[in-house]
Amino acid sequence: MTNRLARAALLLSGAALIAPAAIAQMQAPAPVVAAPPVPVTFGKWGVDLGARDLSVKPGDDFEAYASGKWLASNDIPSDKPGNGVGTELNDRNQEQLRAIVMSAPANSQIGALYRSYMNEPLLEQLDAKPLMADLARVDAIASKDEMLKFMAESQWSFGGSLFGVQIIPDLANPTMNSLAVGSGGLGLPDRDYYLSDKYKPQLAAYRAYVERTLALTGTPDAAAKADEILAFETELAKASWARTDLRDINKINNPMTPASLATYAPGVDWNRYLTLSGVAASPKVLVSDNTAIKAKSALFAATPLDTLKTWQRYKVTAQASPYLSKRFVDSQFEFAKALTGVAVQRPRWRRGIGQVDSRLGELVGKTYVERYFPAEAKTKMESLVANLKLAAAERIRGNSWMEQPTKEAALRKLSKMDVMVGYPDKFRDYSALSMSADDLYGNVKRSSQFEWNYRLADLGQPVDRKKWAMSPATVNAYNGGLENKIVFPAGILQPPYFDPRADAAVNYGAAGAIIGHEIMHGFDDQGRKIDENGAVRDWWTPKDAENFKALTASLGKQYSSYEAAPGVFINGDFTMGENIGDMSGLEVAHLAYMKSLNGKKAPVIDGLTGDQRFFLAFAQAWRGKARPEAIKTQVASDPHSPQRFRVIGPLRNLDAWYAAFKVGPDSKYYIAPKDRVRIW
Structure with a gap:
């Protein structure tokens, strides 16, 4: 649906963790043989030590310190507006999905939709x-x-x-x-x-x-x-x-x-x-x-x-x-270049897999989680989330500027926040949706009608909070604001974001920061206006509301000073919710990591302390780069800050980061303790 309600609905359903691509890319033909996915891992215990640029002071540019060598040696592929951990993992997930799709019968819904997309000779004939x-x-x-x-x-x-x-x-x-x-x-x-x-x-x-x-x-x-x-x-x-x-x-x-x-x-x-x-x-x-x-x-x-x-x-x-002959696809791609800076179309099979995932997400997702999401990962992730919620509660109780009535209301909201990990309890039924291997145009229209009917059936009915707004294979997560829930699809719960076998500091710094981000969306500048039941209601004392407003104004000023691309500055007000989620979520994740040590000192691994590994894992989870055109589009239309400042922005306000890397006043991004923003 191409209307401004879509942006409002994103707010009401909770802002996603990872920014979506600026614009869908048209794609070219590719062989149909599915190659086995290549695992994405960072080093022996979860941090890519070779990616660091140790010639950079951590306080001058922590993104470069953590990932500088990778950034210098990895170009953005010509068919992408940007590249990094998220896009690499999404590519891998598409390869996994492709293995599922290619084994589906040609007359099945999955097989028919994909084959209709890949039948270029027919599309050229139909024009x-x-x-x-x-x-x-x-x-x-x-x-x-x-x-x-x-x-x-x-x-x-x-x-x-x-x-x-x-x-x-x-x-x-x-x-x-x-x-x-x-x-x-x-x-x-x-x-x-x-x-x-x-x-x-x-x-x-x-x-x-x-x-x-x-x-x-x-x-x-x-x-x-x-x-x-x-x-x-x-x-x-x-x-x-x-x-x-x-x-x-x-x-x-x-x-x-x-x-x-x-x-x-x-x-x-x-x-x-x-x-x-x-x-x-x-x-x-x-x-x-x-x-x-x-x-x-x-x-x-x-x-x-x-x-x-x-x-x-x-x-x-x-x-x-996108569903017609090459001349239509190429014309649209020519326009896409102006928004993304890409030079060539992505492989057609990747966009075909994207169509299957977006239109039959829970159908193909059921097989995806059976093949690629072990029960161990779900169990450990649920435990990690529970620990993060405990840490969030502790930070709320210890908040120095908040009065008791507001704290109690916040704690009630946190306690009632549902957590959904991996995949929905009940998968959707697609049996009423007809797909044909020789009718891509009709498949898309029927799918869109099917989706609207699915949503329309909810009008005037009780909210089913078990329904998901993302497919299980999605590399993302979200906070369902009006449903007071947080959702973590299986697609993102794998290395380097989450690995049941990785060092605890890494899991808390990467996956823990994701969890914390989604939890704290419930208490960002818009989430704070929603109560424990999901109703829009003011549950703040006037004094606390004024304090919060002053703190967010300071945070917004910081982010508005960041030049994301030449002449392109972040809008600190527009990105406020995501920036609060990043910063407060990281604080919560760090406290949860500290509590997981049970009073013991973290071991030193490869010369790195626990806190150093925690912050390096956080920074490398956001490892990536984007073209100036894509950044310009993102800043104008996406409430997430560009990746570089999702690393630098939060860390500048965290005392533990300063201590871990001995960041002092002589560093570029140093902020005096009295000027650091501490919201939650």
């Missing part, structure tokens, strides 16, 4: 034919009423909509699912791409892509029509909210009835739109970016129908392009 019926529907639209119908139905098909609906836990009563509405319509990652001069190259590449896309389907006057579309989307951008506002729960918490929404934003027949979306029976609508919805409703009413139809032709074609 634009699969697209023609949808474009004919657009051409036949004769009124705004019919356009509204097409927009409503485009949420689970190919096409564009200025608005999107989702089913999420009710912000006031999180035990029940409710309807949420948000705005969208933009083709670039953020409103600033249309409005700020610093994105002129990307805007020019986008405008060229729009023209090419129209021309590929024989649209007359493609150049003039592209200008028309860009002008329309620029007006949408002016009405759109800034990313910082979209992640503010207070600002996006605007409950209405369908009738009051119709009065508030009269440019759209909301009764018809919601009815066609299948959600008309909902008595309540959670309106996220309300003023944007109102403005875009008015823009819909004021925009000529022909302009909207041209925009829809472009949207349908752009969204369908």
Whole structure:
């Protein structure tokens, strides 16, 4: 669903640990023989000692100290916007998934979907034919009423909509699912791409892509029509909210009835739109970016129908392009270069595996965990999480600036936080989804409809907190904010993040920091507004709220000073939640490691103390590099700070890091003790 509700929903379901790729990459053909996955390991006990650059002082650049030799000797592959631990592990997981997919019967759902994606000769033969019926529907639209119908139905098909609906836990009563509405319509990652001069190259590449896309389907006057579309989307951008506002729960918490929404934003027949979306029976609508919805409703009413139809032709074609012939794929990839800096397309088989994982994730994931996720890893990870929760409770109780009533409320929330490790208790049933080995276009459409029906069935029903928002093979983790749960898929629970046989300091520094990050999302600048039951409610004393605001302002100032790429500075407010998760999560992980020693002194291994190994493992877990174009896109559209500052940013505020590496005032990133930010 291409709308701004998606960003709001990410906030409400919990921010993910690892930033997603800036844009999906188109891919080229590859042999179909699946090679065995190559294990990813760091040294004998979990740290890659050869990656360090010991000529760098730890306090001057800890990323370079921990991983400098690796950074200097490893180029970013030409088909990737960046490379590092996460991308390497994702590649390995794809190889594991590929072994599963290639052994699936050709007529199975998994086999049919993958084969339909890989059948390039058929896709070339079909060319634009699969697209023609949808474009004919657009051409036949004769009124705004019919356009509204097409927009409503485009949420689970190919096409564009200025608005999107989702089913999420009710912000006031999180035990029940409710309807949420948000705005969208933009083709670039953020409103600033249309409005700020610093994105002129990307805007020019986008405008060229729009023209090419129209021309590929024989649209007359493609150049003039592209200008028309860009002008329309620029007006949408002016009405759109800034990313910082979209992640503010207070600002996006605007409950209405369908009738009051119709009065508030009269440019759209909301009764018809919601009815066609299948959600008309909902008595309540959670309106996220309300003023944007109102403005875009008015823009819909004021925009000529022909302009909207041209925009829809472009949207349908752009969204369908990855599933068409090479000329469509190549045109889209040419635009992707401007956002990511990549030079060549990724192997086609990798994107095919990505399609299987995204559309049949729990179906293929069931076999994935049976083959690659040992019971020992699940048991030890659950034990590690329990230890991290105990450490988090201790830090909350010992918080020097917080009053007792707020501490007690925080501890209640922590105690009720559910932990889910590896895979869901119950896997999804995909039996109603039809897949055909010779119909990629239809497979994608049917899958999208199936997914929407799956979510729609929850409307007005009790929230099932056992459902997962990620597939088991995903290299990521998340905090389900309105469900007060933390989820760790099997895909990330392997070396170098987590290894049951690794040194304890390494597991706490890598996996422990991940766990701590997700736990502390429950207490970041937005998580703190959600209570132990998942309801949006203020459970803070006024004094504590003011103290928290002052501390986060100091942290935001630090991050806003970081230049992630030439001329590209991090937005400390936009990334606040993730930065709090990184810093506070690392504090929690370190305390848990200390407690795991049971009062004993950690052994010295290869000349490194326990604390030194802990912090090196943390830094190397974020080992990676990205192209300037990809960093620019990330800073504009992703609430995670770039990897380098997910290492440096938290460590500068941790006393134990200073002691472990004897970092003093003569170091570049030194912060005096009185100026270090300590939130939790």
